[in-house]
Amino acid sequence: MSQITAPYAAAPAEPIFKQELVWQWPIRLFHWLNALAFVVLFLTGLYISDPIFSPAGEAYGNQTMGYVRMTHFIAAAVFTVGFFWRICWFWLGNRYARSGFPYVWRARWWRNLVRQTWDYLRLDFGHVHMGHNALAGLAYTLVPVIGGWVMILTGLALFGQSNPDGFWDSLCGWVIPMLGGGLRTHMWHHLVAWLFLVFAIVHVYIVVLDGTQQRNGLISSMISGRKFYPADEKPGSHDED
Amino acid sequence: MADSLLSSPGLTTYDILSRHGVSRRDFLSFCAITAASLGLEAQQVPAVVEALETKPRLPVIWLHGLECTCCSESFIRSSHPIAQDVVLNMISLDYDDTLQAAAGHQVEQIRKDLIEQAKRGETEYVLAVEGNAPTKDGGVYCTVAGETFLDVLRETAEHAKFVIAWGSCACNGCVQAAAPNPTGARPVHECITGKPIVKVPGCPPIAEVMTGVLTYVLTFGRLPELDRVGRPKMFYKQRLHDKCLRRSFFDAGQFVESWDDDGARKGWCLYKMGCRGPTTYNSCATFKWNGGVSWPIGSGHGCIGCSEENFWDDGPFYSRLAKTPLPGIEATPQKVGIALTAAAGVGIAAHLAALAIKRGRAAATENKAKEA
Numbered sequence: 001m002s003q004i005t006a007p008y009a010a011a012p013a014e015p016i017f018k019q020e021l022v023w024q025w026p027i028r029l030f031h032w033l034n035a036l037a038f039v040v041l042f043l044t045g046l047y048i049s050d051p052i053f054s055p056a057g058e059a060y061g062n063q064t065m066g067y068v069r070m071t072h073f074i075a076a077a078v079f080t081v082g083f084f085w086r087i088c089w090f091w092l093g094n095r096y097a098r099s100g101f102p103y104v105w106r107a108r109w110w111r112n113l114v115r116q117t118w119d120y121l122r123l124d125f126g127h128v129h130m131g132h133n134a135l136a137g138l139a140y141t142l143v144p145v146i147g148g149w150v151m152i153l154t155g156l157a158l159f160g161q162s163n164p165d166g167f168w169d170s171l172c173g174w175v176i177p178m179l180g181g182g183l184r185t186h187m188w189h190h191l192v193a194w195l196f197l198v199f200a201i202v203h204v205y206i207v208v209l210d211g212t213q214q215r216n217g218l219i220s221s222m223i224s225g226r227k228f229y230p231a232d233e234k235p236g237s238h239d240e241d
Numbered sequence: 242m243a244d245s246l247l248s249s250p251g252l253t254t255y256d257i258l259s260r261h262g263v264s265r266r267d268f269l270s271f272c273a274i275t276a277a278s279l280g281l282e283a284q285q286v287p288a289v290v291e292a293l294e295t296k297p298r299l300p301v302i303w304l305h306g307l308e309c310t311c312c313s314e315s316f317i318r319s320s321h322p323i324a325q326d327v328v329l330n331m332i333s334l335d336y337d338d339t340l341q342a343a344a345g346h347q348v349e350q351i352r353k354d355l356i357e358q359a360k361r362g363e364t365e366y367v368l369a370v371e372g373n374a375p376t377k378d379g380g381v382y383c384t385v386a387g388e389t390f391l392d393v394l395r396e397t398a399e400h401a402k403f404v405i406a407w408g409s410c411a412c413n414g415c416v417q418a419a420a421p422n423p424t425g426a427r428p429v430h431e432c433i434t435g436k437p438i439v440k441v442p443g444c445p446p447i448a449e450v451m452t453g454v455l456t457y458v459l460t461f462g463r464l465p466e467l468d469r470v471g472r473p474k475m476f477y478k479q480r481l482h483d484k485c486l487r488r489s490f491f492d493a494g495q496f497v498e499s500w501d502d503d504g505a506r507k508g509w510c511l512y513k514m515g516c517r518g519p520t521t522y523n524s525c526a527t528f529k530w531n532g533g534v535s536w537p538i539g540s541g542h543g544c545i546g547c548s549e550e551n552f553w554d555d556g557p558f559y560s561r562l563a564k565t566p567l568p569g570i571e572a573t574p575q576k577v578g579i580a581l582t583a584a585a586g587v588g589i590a591a592h593l594a595a596l597a598i599k600r601g602r603a604a605a606t607e608n609k610a611k612e613a
């Protein structure tokens with residue numbers, strides 16, 4: 001406090017920070033639809049798995065499980081469409097749409113991964129990225145992408161079980177014998193659902209932590225799309241491809 | 242049964258039936274019922290009648306491997322008054338070491354003769370397999386007449402027209418193949434290659450399903466339409482859950498919570514008691530059991546999924562989900578998930594605490610530096 005003695009200094013002629021559009025609108029749209037769909041899918045999924053409340057009265061007057069399942073399927077449609085939309089934007093989007101992707105054949109990606117992991121472990125927040133760092137990219141690939149495939153394939157296979165000659169079963173039904181039966185398919189669908197929750201918790205924690213420590217607009221960037229960088233650096237100079 | 246052994250192979254099913262005093266009327270009624278249960282249109286009934294009247298009966302070799310014989314027990318309890326008779330006589334059951342009266346070398350000779358005849362193209366036969374073959378240690382854990390069952394199975398399958406796999410043992414291993422599967426029991430399709438197989442799973446399969454499959458095969462001389470895993474669609478195209486009398490309670494969200502609660506008395510859905518109906522394809526909800534008397538879910542017990550692969554390993558039967566197959570973790574995915582979430586929480590708390598300590602220390606050294 002004591003340093004600020006003079007009245008507020010006039011804005012410097014040259015800005016100290018500049019901003020860059022990192023997350024284009026299709027990415028941001030996907031992000032929030034996906035977040036919403038996940039919350040709905042997880043909550044309805046838990047009810048499907050273990051229906052803890054049970055309506056009073058006669059069966060003909062109630063449709064609790066029916067509506068919960070329907071909600072799950074509507075959110076699943078949003079989740080699935082968003083998933084493939086995001087995959088398209090991996091190529092259609094700007095360079096940050098591909099940032100962090102596990103380019104395991106590039107030494108740079110591995111160096112970035114080790115460095116970022118080491119930074120988190122020794123509680124250092126000095127290293128700012130515009131896009132995703134390699135560790136984030138790895139986490140996104142493991143849970144929302146590979147896990148997303150698992151959820152979509154097992155989900156659609158289970159969805160198709162009520163009509164074995166129908167479209168969804170023809171498309172995804174092969175998953176069930178591959179996983180060793182319908183019950184095991186439920187088991188995997190359920191287990192990976194929890195991985196999504198663990199991912200979401202850690203994701204929010206790291207975003208809040210990084211965002212408040214680095215103060216580069218990380219948190220607001222998923223709304224505005226923009227992040228800040230020091231004016232004397234080239235944008236994204238710390239980023240991998 | 243001994244009768245079918247001794248009967249001349251040229252006879253048709255109808256010949257045999259009329260010899261047994263079955264009237265024309267009963268015969269036609271059987272054909273109509275069978276056609277209906279096979280899902281055939283009414284116009285197809287004459288085809289069934291004609292086939293049974295004119296086609297010589299197809300010889301069947303019925304092998305028994307590692308099994309409990311519940312399939313045979315089910316089969317001989319077919320409900321239609323003449324069904325069991327018809328079917329047992331319809332096929333020329335040339336070899337069935339459980340049902341036939343003959344024994345010993347004489348019986349083995351019948352099997353070998355039939356194989357020889359088929360090799361020479363003089364006859365065709367169908368191989369029906371009940372049970373499966375242990376494959377560990379050269380297959381010694383099941384030997385019949387001095388040969389391992391694995392060898393018998395392969396030898397007999399080689400010249401068969403096609404193979405019928407009876408019951409969950411033959412289709413997907415059942416209890417003897419459950420972990421840790423000490424004898425290396427393998428279902429039929431993993432023991433033989435290059436033969437069309439129709440799988441009729443269930444522990445046991447429903448009698449009407451067994452007779453239905455046999456009738457189809459004998460009537461049309463080919464396998465019925467099969468689904469992705471080789472089961473006849475006509476009997477395995479629907480989950481119990483989609484035809485269950487308790488389904489309205491499932492959709493309403495009304496579940497039995499314990500065996501003696503109010504919901505149990507009111508006939509609510511057995512989902513939370515571990516019912517496997519939502520993942521089980523079988524005809525129990527259609528044909529029921531014991532001639533349509535009742536079936537497990539009708540009697541207030543959940544389905545245990547006896548016609549699905551791995552049903553023994555995917556226990557416990559009274560828990561909603563299979564336990565995770567992760568090594569050393571005998572828990573449902575829900576428990577594993579809660580543990581993982583808690584671990585993430587602990588990790589975050591530890592990271593935050595470490596951060597606070599680091600910041601505190603940094604501030605302290607700064608203060609000291611200022612004081613000095």
Ligand code: HEM
Binds near residue numbers: 041080155158
């Ligand atoms: C991250 C996304 C998702 C999450 C977190 C999620 C979560 C869950 C959970 C926890 C269950 C209960 C599983 C059980 O105990 O049997 C479930 C069931 C189910 N989910 Fe999902 N799910 C997701 C995506 C999907 C998708 C994309 C589909 C595609 C249609 C889908 C279709 C189903 C179906 C059909 C069931 C079984 C419903 C039933 O048995 O009545 N899910 N889901």
Ligand code: SF4
Binds near residue numbers: 482517
């Ligand atoms: S009792 Fe079983 S098969 Fe019937 S509706 Fe309930 S869960 Fe489905």
Ligand code: SF4
Binds near residue numbers: 443523538544547
């Ligand atoms: S209700 Fe289920 S466990 Fe019982 S016989 Fe039918 S398929 Fe098998």
